[in-house]
Amino acid sequence: xRYFVFRNQTVEPFLxxxxxxxxAYSDISQVPDDAERFxxxxxxxxxxxxxxxxxxxxxxADKLGLVSSLIGDRELWVFSLVNLFRCPLTxxxxxxxxxxxxxxxxxxxxxxxxxxxxxxxxxxxTSRYASDELVNWKFYLMSQTSLSxxxxxxxxxxxxxxxxxxxxxxxxxxxxxxDNTLWGGILGEDGMTxxxxxxxxxxxxxxxxxxxxxxxxxxxxxxxxxxxxxxADVMEVWEKHPFxxxxxxxxxxxxxxxxxxxxxxxxxxxxxxxxxDSMVFIDDNPKERxxxxxxxxxxSVPDFPQKPFGLMTFFRQLVNDHFxxxxxxxxxxxxxxxxxxxxxxxxxxxxxxGFDSYLQSLDIQISVIEADDFHVSxxxxxxxKTNQFNLTTHRLTEQEVRQHVAEGWKIFCMRESDRxxxxxxxxxxxxxxxxxxxxxxxxxxxLGQGIEQAFVAFVLNHxxxxxxxxxxxxxxxxxxxxxxxxxxxGLGFEVTAEDAESxxxxxxxxxxxxxxAYYHIKME
Amino acid sequence: xxQRIIEIMKEVLEEQDIDINSTQETLKNWNSLSHLxxxxxxxxxxxxxxxxxxxxxMKSVRDIVRIINGILNNDxxxx
Numbered sequence: 001x002r003y004f005v006f007r008n009q010t011v012e013p014f015l016x017x018x019x020x021x022x023x024a025y026s027d028i029s030q031v032p033d034d035a036e037r038f039x040x041x042x043x044x045x046x047x048x049x050x051x052x053x054x055x056x057x058x059x060x061a062d063k064l065g066l067v068s069s070l071i072g073d074r075e076l077w078v079f080s081l082v083n084l085f086r087c088p089l090t091x092x093x094x095x096x097x098x099x100x101x102x103x104x105x106x107x108x109x110x111x112x113x114x115x116x117x118x119x120x121x122x123x124x125x126t127s128r129y130a131s132d133e134l135v136n137w138k139f140y141l142m143s144q145t146s147l148s149x150x151x152x153x154x155x156x157x158x159x160x161x162x163x164x165x166x167x168x169x170x171x172x173x174x175x176x177x178x179d180n181t182l183w184g185g186i187l188g189e190d191g192m193t194x195x196x197x198x199x200x201x202x203x204x205x206x207x208x209x210x211x212x213x214x215x216x217x218x219x220x221x222x223x224x225x226x227x228x229x230x231x232a233d234v235m236e237v238w239e240k241h242p243f244x245x246x247x248x249x250x251x252x253x254x255x256x257x258x259x260x261x262x263x264x265x266x267x268x269x270x271x272x273x274x275x276x277d278s279m280v281f282i283d284d285n286p287k288e289r290x291x292x293x294x295x296x297x298x299x300s301v302p303d304f305p306q307k308p309f310g311l312m313t314f315f316r317q318l319v320n321d322h323f324x325x326x327x328x329x330x331x332x333x334x335x336x337x338x339x340x341x342x343x344x345x346x347x348x349x350x351x352x353x354g355f356d357s358y359l360q361s362l363d364i365q366i367s368v369i370e371a372d373d374f375h376v377s378x379x380x381x382x383x384x385k386t387n388q389f390n391l392t393t394h395r396l397t398e399q400e401v402r403q404h405v406a407e408g409w410k411i412f413c414m415r416e417s418d419r420x421x422x423x424x425x426x427x428x429x430x431x432x433x434x435x436x437x438x439x440x441x442x443x444x445x446x447l448g449q450g451i452e453q454a455f456v457a458f459v460l461n462h463x464x465x466x467x468x469x470x471x472x473x474x475x476x477x478x479x480x481x482x483x484x485x486x487x488x489x490g491l492g493f494e495v496t497a498e499d500a501e502s503x504x505x506x507x508x509x510x511x512x513x514x515x516x517a518y519y520h521i522k523m524e
Numbered sequence: 525x526x527q528r529i530i531e532i533m534k535e536v537l538e539e540q541d542i543d544i545n546s547t548q549e550t551l552k553n554w555n556s557l558s559h560l561x562x563x564x565x566x567x568x569x570x571x572x573x574x575x576x577x578x579x580x581x582m583k584s585v586r587d588i589v590r591i592i593n594g595i596l597n598n599d600x601x602x603x
Contacts, residue, residue, distance in 0.1 A: 012557045139560060142576050149564040 004035035006067060008042045010145040014155045015039065025144075028063050031070045038071055040064055040078040043146045046085055050095045057081065057099035061106040068110060068117060073399045077166065078111070079122045080104045084146050085135045115377070116399060118166055118326060125158050161320070167397075168381045171221070171300065171322040172274050172335075174213070175265055177283035178227035178234060178256075182210060182246065184308060187233055198243040205308035210245035212315045217250055220332025221323055222272065222339050225254035226264045226281070252339035261288050262295035271346055272339050273444045275387065275480070280322050329378055331424045341420035342445050348420075359449060359518050362418040366451065366521040368458060371411035371428075376401050378425045379413050382441055387480040389442040389452065391473070391487065392502075394430075408433035410463075414455050415524075416446055427455050435463065437473035440487075450516070456491060457513035458521050464509045472496075473505040529588050532569055536562045547584035566592065 004021040005011065006028060012020075021032055031038075042060055047053050060081070068076060081100045088096070111119045126134055129151065136148035147155070164170065179186045183206045184196030196203040197210070217223050223246065227234065234256050238248040253271050255264035261283070269276050276298040283289050284304045293301045300322060305314045325332075349358050371379055376398050383396040396404075405411055414427035426443040442452045460471060473488050489495070491513070493505035515521065526544060533542050537553040548554050554562075563579045566572070566588065572595045582588050 010557070013561050017557065136564075138576060139564070142579065143556070143560055145560070149560045150568065152561055152564070 001032065001035050003037050003039050004032050005039045005041055006063075007040075008045070010143050011041050011147075013145060013149045013152045014147060015041070015159070016156070028067050031067065035074070037074060038067065038076045040067065040076065042079070042081060044081060044083040044096065044100060046140070046146060048087065048089075050088065050093055054095040054099040057096065057103060060103050064107070064110070068114065071116075073116045073402065075397065075399065076117045077120050078107045078117060079120045080107060082122045082126050084126065085131065120162060120166075125155065128154075165324050166326045167384050167395075168325050168327075169384060170325050171280050172278040173222040173224060173252075173268075173272065173280070174216075175224050175226050175268060175279055175281045175299075176213070177261075177285070177288065178225060178229060180284040181282060181304065182206060182213075182225075183237075183244075187229055187237060192233070192237050192241060195237070195241075197241070202308035203243065205311050207243060207245060209308075209311040209315060212312070214245055214250060216319065216323060217246075217336060218333065219323075219325075219328045220335040222252045222274075222335055223250055224268050224272070225251050225256060226261055226268065226283075227254075227256050228258055228261075229256050231256040250336065252336050253343045260291065260295075262292050265292060265296060265299060271343050273342060273447060275444075280318070282318075329381060331378055331381070334422070334424060337421055338423050338445055341418075341423070344420050345418070356516075356518075359516075362420075362449065362518075364416065364418045364449065364451065364519050366454065366458075366519055367415040367524045368455065368462075368521065369413050369415065369425075369524045371401065371405055371413060375413050375425060379411065379428050382413075382425070382428055382443065383439070386441045386443060387478070388444050389447055389484055390439070390478070390481050391437075391441065391484050392439045392476040393478045393481065394439045404430065404432075409438070412459050414451075416451060427452070429456065429459055431459075431463070431471075435468050435471050437471065440473075451519070452487070453491065454515050454519040454521055457515045458519075458523075460507075460509065461512045461515070462523060464512060468509070470506060470508050473507075475503045475505070476501065525593070526585075526589055528569065529566070529592070530585065532565050533562065533585070533588075536565050542585065544585050544589075570596065572596065 001021050002019045003015070004023070005015055006023045008026040012022065021035060023030060045053055045056055064078065081103050083096055083100055086096075088094070107117075107119050111117045133151070134148060135146055136150060139149050140146050176182055179188075184202050185194055187195055197206045198204065199207070213223065225234070235248065237244060238246075253268055255268055257264070261281075265279065265281060266276070269279060276296055280300045280302065281289070281292050282302070282304065283292075289301045289304070292299055302314075302318060302321070305311055345362070348361070369375060380396050380398040380401050383390075383394065383401075387393070401411065410431045412429045412431075413425050416423045416426050423443070423446055426446045427441065429440045430438040432438055440452075440456060442455070463471065473493060475485065475488060477485065488505045491507070493507040495503055496506045497504040530542050530544070533546075534540060537551060537558055539551055539553050542551065559579070559582070563574055563582070567574055570592055572592060574591070574595075578591045578595075582591060
């Protein structure tokens with residue numbers, strides 16, 4: 001069972017029935033062992049007596065606390081409480097509001113103190129509707145469901161996005177047009193002093209929009225620019241325009257030229273080494289959007305608002321649809337610098353004749369770290385987000401990572417830096433107690449430098465020194481990991497079994513595997 | 525209208541084998557919960573308001589056709 005839901009009303013029309021278990025109304029005595037995850041979804045009861053309602057709501061926090069103590073470190077997602085049908089008889093009667101606030105404050109506190117408890121802000125959904133749309137009394141009276149079943153479809157879409165948000169999945173990169181997108185007017189015609197950005201409308205709308213994009217960039221979204229302009233003109237604006245919020249340093253890469261935008265976006269994807277399906281393209285020109293949609297169907301291309309005052313609503317939709325995650329990690333916050341370094345590396349590479357001398361020049365430093373509490377969240381995040389270099393695509397939650405460690409797995413992660421910057425934690429290797437490599441993954445931003453071979457060889461040498469002789473491994477093809485299909489062969493593993501679903505490997509080690517000297521690699 | 529009702533039922537109940545003779549007994553996904561979603565979808569599709577008594581009475585495709593026809597032919601007054 002994937003989810004078990006604690007509830008005090010009928011919520012099946014919203015959360016679905018397959019692979020779900022439900023408590024009896026208001027019951028917390030059953031806490032099934034086979035549930036992977038728990039959801040708490042209570043509604044404020046409908047009752048004209050506000051004292052009774054407040055008293056009942058006041059019991060929820062204790063119940064929730066009890067549930068939390070019974071589930072171990074399995075995840076518990078708690079919906080915030082929303083009073084869907086307010087009807088106070090006097091304006092000063094705030095009993096229910098206070099009880100609801102107290103419960104929500106308690107959940108926020110629990111979520112801060114326990115990494116396995118996550119708060120789902122239900123107002124994020126309910127605030128989209130008028131009170132009469134939220135509650136349908138006919139259906140409530142027939143079947144105890146206070147949220148209108150007419151919202152079931154919207155709810156399912158919203159909740160699916162929430163699940164991604166909680167798993168840390170989102171788009172990685174925004175590709176931004178400039179003229180009439182980041183500022184008003186056309187730079188090539190109006191000149192630097194003629195474009196609109198500043199304190200008066202419409203310039204203030206673009207300024208606000210740029211501030212919002214900058215905040216988004218700080219959470220780890222990569223900004224890039226793709227514009228038909230002279231690059232020198234844009235550089236002048238980025239460096240000298242007094243009201244510009246987004247400046248050169250905020251963009252990880254750009255294509256400012258007269259090529260078609262589909263070609264430019266594909267080039268940006270290659271340069272940053274990210275998939276087209278992790279990019280969102282923003283352009284005010286419907287023809288450019290249509291071209292990109294048609295040529296690169298993997299790229300998300302939202303419609304752009306007709307008027308500059310529509311930009312903030314547009315921004316909110318953009319965040320809702322593509323970019324919100326539950327919490328950001330240190331890795332997320334350093335994304336721009338890391339991807340910028342990736343672009344510089346690509347440039348440096350073209351200067352060197354031999355690949356070896358290029359790698360030598362990078363001064364690559366690798367630290368291998370055995371998983372501890374500080375690294376579990378990043379390791380789990382990588383299993384969720386890494387697609388291209390992911391040998392079995394086993395997605396793991398934080399608890400599952402911890403559980404494997406408790407079972408005796410050796411889980412290693414790798415920090416990597418070079419002369420262009422610190423890439424952070426960029427790889428992980430999962431080895432079971434019986435020396436089987438369950439999975440190996442590497443962030444796409446460090447691919448193409450042979451780091452993966454060095455990492456694996458180093459870890460296997462470490463095991464060999466500890467007395468391990470035979471190591472096994474599995475490769476499981478996915479839609480995206482074809483580049484790793486022969487990875488284990490390259491290291492000297494032999495295929496022991498193969499079918500459409502997977503390949504099994506084994507290697508008997510008779511000595512240390514070679515690691516090139518220019519990978520400065522150590523165990524931390 | 526019959527065909528449209530059947531299409532809506534196929535979508536809501538996630539069952540493909542539905543025809544005019546189908547009933548709550550013959551369709552395994554037609555339970556009290558999906559019944560609610562079905563009623564709500566039918567209301568939106570035909571722009572009608574179903575009375576709780578109507579909803580309780582809908583036990584077969586024929587019932588649904590009859591009830592919705594009744595409402596539409598009486599110009600919305602649910603006689």
